[in-house]
Amino acid sequence: MERTATVKRTTKETDIEVTICLDGTGKTDIHTGIGFFDHMLDGFARHGLFDLSVKAAGDLDVDCHHTVEDTGIVLGTAIAQALGKKEGIRRYGHFLLPMDETLVLCAIDLSGRPYLNFDASFAAERTGGLDTEMIREFFYAVSYSAMMNLHLKVLDGSNSHHMAEALFKGFGRALDMATAPEPRIRDAWTTKGTL
Numbered sequence: 001m002e003r004t005a006t007v008k009r010t011t012k013e014t015d016i017e018v019t020i021c022l023d024g025t026g027k028t029d030i031h032t033g034i035g036f037f038d039h040m041l042d043g044f045a046r047h048g049l050f051d052l053s054v055k056a057a058g059d060l061d062v063d064c065h066h067t068v069e070d071t072g073i074v075l076g077t078a079i080a081q082a083l084g085k086k087e088g089i090r091r092y093g094h095f096l097l098p099m100d101e102t103l104v105l106c107a108i109d110l111s112g113r114p115y116l117n118f119d120a121s122f123a124a125e126r127t128g129g130l131d132t133e134m135i136r137e138f139f140y141a142v143s144y145s146a147m148m149n150l151h152l153k154v155l156d157g158s159n160s161h162h163m164a165e166a167l168f169k170g171f172g173r174a175l176d177m178a179t180a181p182e183p184r185i186r187d188a189w190t191t192k193g194t195l
């Protein structure tokens, strides 16, 4: 059975709908109104082999803040719903993603205890229509709403586009590993009995 979820969230600032299938092939349909953010979410889904649809209409006349943060909340919620009880999965995932001069580390524990360790500083204030300071806010929102432990570190890098893209792709790869089925176990992989 495919693990999939659709989550809709509407506030005075944004109107967002996300559908994710964790057992997909990397098919995407992403429209946030921020071209660079679409490019990032596309890289995340393609490299995680998730099918991902994102429709976000936000107050971009203010700035990109609400749209990016709220998309993170809805995506994280959809990931949590698609995972359900997290039975029979690997739980931990990690990846080292190189992109030209950039090297990014991502490590994940689908522990049920949200935590973000984000270590990246961008030379550019903006990549396309995305304020680079929003990249941390996005991952913070995802980690808390999906209740995952998420470590993201740019170990090396100078080009902000590469750094951002490597973070999203590395996150996709690591999440694919963490959500992958582990046929040797039937329950959640923990000594506590539940995640």
Ligand SMILES: [Mn+2]
Pocket: 039, 161, 165
């Ligand atoms: Mn690119």
